[in-house]
Amino acid sequence: xxxxxxxxxxxxxxxxxxxxxxxxxxxxxxxxxxxxxxxxxxxxxxxxxxxxxxxxxxxxxxxxxxxxxxxxxxxxxxxxxxxxxxxxxxxxxxxxxxxxxxxxxxxxxxxxxxxxxxxxxxxxxxxxxxxxxxxxxxxxxxxxxxxxxxxxxxxxxxxxxxxxxxxxxxxxxxxxxxxxxxxxxxxxxxxxxxxxxxxxxxxxxxxxxxxxxxxxxx
Amino acid sequence: xxxxxxxxxxxxxxxxxxxxxxxxxxxxxxxxxxxxxxxxxxxxxxxxxxxxxxxxxxxxxxxxxxxxxxxxxxxxxxxxxxxxxxxxxxxxxxxxxxxxxxxxxxxxxxxxxxxxxxxxxxxxxxxxxxxxxxxxxxxxxxxxxxxxxxxxxxxxxxxxxxxxxxxxxxxxxxxxxxxxxxxxxxxxxxxxxxxxxxxxxxxxxxxxxxxxxxxxxx
Numbered sequence: 480x481x482x483x484x485x486x487x488x489x490x491x492x493x494x495x496x497x498x499x500x501x502x503x504x505x506x507x508x509x510x511x512x513x514x515x516x517x518x519x520x521x522x523x524x525x526x527x528x529x530x531x532x533x534x535x536x537x538x539x540x541x542x543x544x545x546x547x548x549x550x551x552x553x554x555x556x557x558x559x560x561x562x563x564x565x566x567x568x569x570x571x572x573x574x575x576x577x578x579x580x581x582x583x584x585x586x587x588x589x590x591x592x593x594x595x596x597x598x599x600x601x602x603x604x605x606x607x608x609x610x611x612x613x614x615x616x617x618x619x620x621x622x623x624x625x626x627x628x629x630x631x632x633x634x635x636x637x638x639x640x641x642x643x644x645x646x647x648x649x650x651x652x653x654x655x656x657x658x659x660x661x662x663x664x665x666x667x668x669x670x671x672x673x674x675x676x677x678x679x680x681x682x683x684x685x686x687x688x689x690x691x692x693x694x695x696x697x
Numbered sequence: 698x699x700x701x702x703x704x705x706x707x708x709x710x711x712x713x714x715x716x717x718x719x720x721x722x723x724x725x726x727x728x729x730x731x732x733x734x735x736x737x738x739x740x741x742x743x744x745x746x747x748x749x750x751x752x753x754x755x756x757x758x759x760x761x762x763x764x765x766x767x768x769x770x771x772x773x774x775x776x777x778x779x780x781x782x783x784x785x786x787x788x789x790x791x792x793x794x795x796x797x798x799x800x801x802x803x804x805x806x807x808x809x810x811x812x813x814x815x816x817x818x819x820x821x822x823x824x825x826x827x828x829x830x831x832x833x834x835x836x837x838x839x840x841x842x843x844x845x846x847x848x849x850x851x852x853x854x855x856x857x858x859x860x861x862x863x864x865x866x867x868x869x870x871x872x873x874x875x876x877x878x879x880x881x882x883x884x885x886x887x888x889x890x891x892x893x894x895x896x897x898x899x900x901x902x903x904x905x906x907x908x909x910x911x912x913x914x915x
Contacts (some may be wrong), residue, residue, distance in 0.1 A: 490708060490716070491766030498708070498767050502720035502895075509896040530765035531772065538756075547748035548709030549716050551889075554749065671769075677720075678727040 480571030481695055482514045484565040484603075486557060486596060487546035488575025489519070492671070493528035495542070497532045497573030498668050500613050501549050503681045506570055507688040516565070518557040519546035520595045525578035525585075542579045557595040562602035566695040569688065572614020572670055583618040588644035609664040609694035611687045617667040621646030624663045631658040655682035657690055666690045699913055700732045702783040702821075704775060704814060705764035706793025708736070710889070711746035713760070715791030718831050719767050719886050721899045722789055725906040734773040734783070737764035738813045743796035743803075745786045760797045775813040780820035787906065790888055792831020797892075801836040806862035810840045827882040827912035829905045835885040837895040839864030851878040851887030873900035875908055884908045 485504065489495020523542040527536040541559035547554045561673050570576060581592045592600070600623040603610055612620060617630040618638075622645060631652035632638055639649035650658045654673040659666050668683035703722065707713020720884035726733050739761040745754045765772045788794060795802035799810045810818070818841040821828055830838060835848040836856075840863060849870035850856055857867035868876045872891040877884050 492769050495766075497769075498716060499720055499723070499769070502717055503724065505717070506721065506895050506899060509894050510899075529762055530770040531762055533770070544747055544749055548713075551710050551715075551717070552748040552751070676727050677724050681724060681728075 480512070480514050481566050481692055482516070482564065483508055483567045484560055485515060485517045486568065486570045486580065487517055487519045487549055487554070488523050488573060488579040489542050489545045489680060490548040491528070491530055492573045493530055493533065494524055494526045494578060495545055495573055495575035496571050497614060497671055498549060499677050500571040500573065500684060503684045504569055504613070504688055505550065507685050511692055513687070513692055517546070517550040517554040518553060518560050519543040520579065520593055521556040521558065522593065522626070524577065535558060542575070556605055557599060560599050562599065562606050565608065567609045567611070567691050568600065568603045569611040569691060570613065570616040570618050574613070576616040577618055580631040581619050587641045590618065590622065590645065592619050597623065604663070607664060609666065609691045611666045611691040613668055613684060613687060614672050618642050620665060620667070624665060628663045628665060629658060630665060630667045631659040631669060633672035635672065654679045657683060657686045659690060664694055698730070698732050699784050699910055700763065700782065701726055701785045702778055703733060703784065703900055704788045704798065704817070705735055705737045705767055705772070706791060706797040707742050707760050708766040709746070709748055709749065710791045711748055712742055712744045712796060713763055713791055713793035714767060714789050715832060715889055716767060717895050717898055718789040718791065718902060722770065722787055722831065722906055723904045725896045725903050726823060729906070729910055731910055735764070735772040736778045737761040737772060738797065738811055739774040739776065740797065740811065748810045750797070752814050755765045760793070775817060778817050780817065780824050780826070783826065785827045785829070786818065787829035787909055788831065788834040790834050794832070794834040795836055799837050805859045806842065808836065810837050815841065822881070825882060827884065827909045829884045829909040831886055831902060831905060832888040836860050838883060838885070842883060846881045846883060847876060847878040848883060848885045849887060851890035853890065860901040872897045875901060875904045876879050877908060
């Protein structure tokens with residue numbers, strides 16, 4: 480049975496994992512009879528955002544504990560993830576990917592990827608196992624895969640240029656499409672970088688999941 | 698265009714809306730080209746639960762602000778919801794339905810439904826507009842629809858008996874099926890009262906959504 484690791488970054492688009500993208504990913508994987516294990520780094524969130532006002536709240540929350548809300552508590556600390564136990568990895572988007580899994584949201588092209596995330600992603604890359612990055616998560620692609628990798632975050636030129644300053648090449652992509660880098664076994668899709676409704680995001684994410692699972696079985 | 702109101706109760710199965718159920722509901726409605734508006738009562742959560750340990754956290758959170766995480770901030774206070782603006786109502790499950798929208802989780806058959814929830818649900822019922830209740834949310838059915846209504850929470854006898862002590866009749870139902878009370882225009886499905894995986898929950902919820910939308914167009 481194919482087994483896929485998911486890295487979540489909290490629960491909520493403005494300070495954690497985008498919830499629609501995360502659930503659509505998990506639903507599609509389950510419909511394909513793929514076994515899934517969710518992980519998140521056991522670290523404080525960069526921010527806690529009131530999702531109505533958009534303002535920062537005077538609270539601290541833990542990425543792992545909040546991410547557990549999405550997946551009914553079925554989650555482990557990313558430190559425990561072992562590359563040899565998985566056939567593929569998918570990271571949904573949301574600002575959590577750019578605030579907690581990396582600091583791209585505040586550092587731009589000077590961004591770093593969080594240690595546990597980088598270590599697991601490098602492990603998957605070195606083991607030639609496919610990785611799917613959704614929405615803004617591809618901002619981490621150059622830092623994981625290096626200078627030659629291809630990826631998409633949709634068609635926003637400023638964001639694409641900021642990511643390309645770290646390396647790799649951005650390919651424009653529609654919301655219902657995916658970009659596949661066969662060399663690096665990386666699959667990316669814009670999702671809510673472009674989606675105006677949940678069913679649009681689902682079209683691209685379902686394709687990404689299908690492709691990642693297909694590559695993992697090659 | 699059909700317009701459906703959704704009442705959320707927080708974000709996370711143990712103290713709010715069950716996130717899988719909520720997102721599956723919203724995805725299916727969007728795939729049917731139905732317009733959606735999410736609401737939640739602007740009240741404190743009964744509990745804040747650490748979704749890994751299952752233990753209560755020493756925090757207070759607001760139902761409306763946390764529910765906003767599910768739907769990317771696109772939510773309004775339930776006080777603002779007007780029956781005349783909607784063709785149907787769906788309430789996903791999760792303990793939030795039994796802790797925040799009602800107090801069924803702690804009061805059992807002595808439960809009350811929260812004032813804004815009861816008022817909007819009564820309004821939909823009186824206007825002969827269909828209502829869908831998912832998972833444990835049907836525990837509110839007798840308090841909204843009275844003594845003659847039929848509903849399901851799956852096949853758990855103790856829970857069914859506790860709800861029946863408030864009124865109405867429980868019908869056993871499989872996870873991939875729905876119970877339809879045509880008289881009261883109420884549709885219910887067990888979802889995570891029975892589901893062992895997300896794709897099972899989706900089978901029943903998709904049927905519920907389809908039926909609610911069909912009834913709203915009759």
